[in-house]
Amino acid sequence: MHLTDNDKRDIVKLIESGKPLPDKYRFLLFDDKREVELVWNGKTNEVCNVVLPFQVIEQVDEPRKETEKEQVSLFDFDDRGRQIKGWTNKLIWGDNKLILSSLKNGPLREQIEEQGGIKLIYIDPPFDVGADFSMDIEIGEGDDAETFRKEANVLEELAYRDTWGKGADSFIAMIFERLSLMRDLLVEDGSIYVHCDYRVSSYMRLVLDELFGKENHQNEIIWHFIKGASGNDRFGRKHQTIFWYTKSKERYIFNRKEVGVAYNPETIARAQRGEARYNVTAEELEERGKNPGDVWSDLHPVQGNAIENTGYATQKPEAFLERIIKASSNEGDVIADFFAGSGTTFAVAEKLGRKWIGSDLGKFAIHTTRKRMIGVQRQFRNENIPYRAFEILNLGKYERQHYIGVNPNLADKDKQKMIEEREHEFLALILGAYKAEEVTGFRTMHGKKNARMVIVGPVNLPVSRHFVESVLAECIEKKMTKVDILGFEFEMGLFPNIQEEAKEKGIDLALKYIPRDVFDKRAIEKNQVVFHDVSYIEVKPHVKGKSVTVELTDFSVFYTQDAVDYVAAQLKNGKSKITVDKGQIIKVTKDKDGIVERTVLTQKWTDWIDYWAVDFDFENKKEIIRVKVENPKQQTLEGKLSDPQTEMPEYEERWTGDYIFENEWQSFRTKKNRTLELKSIAHEYEKKGRYKIAVKVVDIFGNDTMKVISILI
């Protein structure tokens, strides 16, 4: 170390007085001197290692036709034509940091390794600040259809603030940690493709060099397109960048033959005349095609009227993913995308006979992907092509600290203190807006409003069944009979069962949404914050012998995005805006003289519905999670993971008390087809008995509600 005595004294003094060291010591104190390195504020190699259990909340599997069931097929089916064995594709809802860490360190890893591990990852992270969380949503059918812009919800906004709030360094820190987890999940001959644009490509390249090694950088692909205005301030920005890295330098997949594009007719003609530059025939050239090179100008962004267009703002074209998947994977391989958006990667993976797994934080993205993949299943069923079932999963609980935004570099004691302070501020804010008084001395209860106890759900995650159950336990213990639970989101499939369970225990349980404007001081001051109830569904079963048809008869929601008066006050003359106020979508128009007109767009209750599905035998499939057994017997995982010394954790299966919603029939709107059927097909039960039918409705914002009814056959 080249430190002088003065340097040493200085360093000790600075450390003792708790001051930061000057930059020059960075290069004098540490022995790992990289040639070039990207450094950012807070850089650390510490990677999340939390393991949370995955919960399957839904299984989607279009029943197969008799003909396909009879075929000797890849999978086994039950008597309803549904897959019961083999790999099921996975769509996971939640923050990919926790998902990746739970995949890497948890029990699902084994299942993935059994399928040969993840061979290819494509990601398209949200480099376009904010574009992913606000969405254009269509309302209604035919000529009356209107488009409404949905703004980000609170969870999305918090995630967004986490990524972008503090500038480029927070984006790099976010992506560095996730890419590091992805690298560990990739198999030795695996590949990763990272999609970005001029805003982050320079950082991304250095981050990838550091994590995967410069020698494993295979291509910097330029996707050049024509779409979009050019402006007059600079040259038009007409490309995006995709970095391809492999895990190993020697062993990776590149299916050159699969990705060849047509040669120029002149080249073929030359070969036919025997004048080719190399010794090849025209047939050979035609068969293998030309290497497309690393500038892709032949693939166009998704056009407005394309069949594949889902309406998702950042959707990438299928042809683009097709080239990547064909080049760097083989049939039967597992492909992953952890920033899934509208699910382009999965749609193409399924079409090319690959298995898939992936995630997205946005509910709307999960919903868009669900519809898209059902579309693929339906198409395959009609064409007699085998397809796999897929599951929608989420994580049981999230790390509150992560969202509350406590500085991770603080000492543990200070961190804990800061978390408590932040949590207290948050509770006071919500209770104030709900006009409840704070109470102390309870395990789960936070406030009181008239005769009802008030509980505030976590800021960072949906209110889960486990959360509600601990509230109910305290209610019973302390003889409380009326409670309100306020939450930003509720776990999919939670209600109304949980309310009925509470009722059986003598507790009147109300679940209410915390509106996003609680964070807006002005809204609180003006008394504009409305906590609305969860949505309401009405269904009617039509029973004939052993056959049942389910009819959807009513649905309502109680959202508010911006109060109409507020929108009207903000509007300029001659402009209009669509807003959601107390469960109605309203178009507010101000004419040139400032006269305001309001038109309600949601005229029918069906206008709110984007999708509904039926599970005719809800209690048929229990939700089982695998949880780690504490202090397992020591064992090694010979050969399964790359490190043979790794201790194999033991897992046990546990029933969560919930059931998996099996999507047996559904009707939904697409961009092309806006009509919705309100009556299901007739379902034939094999045996007489009592059955629970579950009906799930997803509204046009991507929020879902479920109702369970009981029938006697």
Ligand SMILES: C[S@@+](CC[C@H](N)C(=O)[O-])C[C@H]1O[C@@H](n2cnc3c(N)ncnc32)[C@H](O)[C@@H]1O
């Ligand atoms: C650019 S879009 C992906 C579009 C996609 N390639 C397609 O073709 O539709 C990025 C996606 O990342 C999701 N996202 C952002 N942060 C995330 C996070 N921390 N975890 C999981 N998904 C995230 C957003 O919800 C968004 O859908």
